[in-house]
Amino acid sequence: MKATVLVRPKEGILDPQGQAVTDSLRQLGFAITDARIGRVIDVEIDDSDRAGARATLERMCEQLLANPLIESYEIVLRENGT
């Protein structure tokens, strides 16, 4: 099964990269109010059971992929090949 893990800086956490991108987009004339920068991790996991895969991915996020003090995560499961 393929999965995508999205890791984002939590609300209220200083995100200087996002701030720099916000400023640049505004300079280019885009009327945006905010941009935040996170991280995308594509994972292939040898588990066809969605619930099992999700539980495993949750453990990955808690232990390593995200730091719960500053980051939130979202797990998106996809069927094989999509």
Place this chain on the structure above:
Amino acid sequence: MTLPRPRIGVVQFPGSNDDRDALWALAALDAEAIPVWHATTELPELSAVVLPGGFSYGDYLRCGAIARFSPAMAAVAAFADAGGLVLGICNGFQILCEAGLLPGVFRPNESLTFVCRDVRLRVERTDTAFTARCAENQQLVIPVKHGEGCWFADQDLYDELEARSQIVLRYDEAVNGSVHDVAGVVNERGNVMGLMPHPEHAVDPLLGSADGALVLASLVDAAREQALASV
């Protein structure tokens, strides 16, 4: 009578680059400094451990996030749990935070630029194993060199740390955007400390400052006491 030289281990991770300076500085301050390889599962007989600066595992994912799972870190956590003295410098501080041995977490510098210069610090506590040689409220000049030194704790956590006097060092100038200019933190028990500035780069006036020696010599003193107590 000559004082015994306490044995202090410096853990070498792949990507550490201040390990040799730490070994040199500790030896210059009368410790028996020995390297400890990251893959080791058991520490040798030590009176203190130093986690040096650098870019362990390329700083991939988050600084220190991967090093914290190295075999040596399990041994360091057990050592700290038993009351052993552990000092994390820069990347070592980041590793200790990721490992949960110290509170807080690191973010990229507010400026988004790498900061590499001498900075002024204020010593907030002198009753720790890492600052006993400093004077109350003393100003130290010690260099920093980091891209992700912006220490963060939310307000609740910060208030708790402040109430327990766990903030040991504070920048006396704007450096990286750390909340309340925190530069060094100790754990509640007082045996684990981390700081972003590099005391090992400031142990001799020839290097521009000898203020870092106050921190490292405090650690050597405390390690010596531990060694004598365990005889």
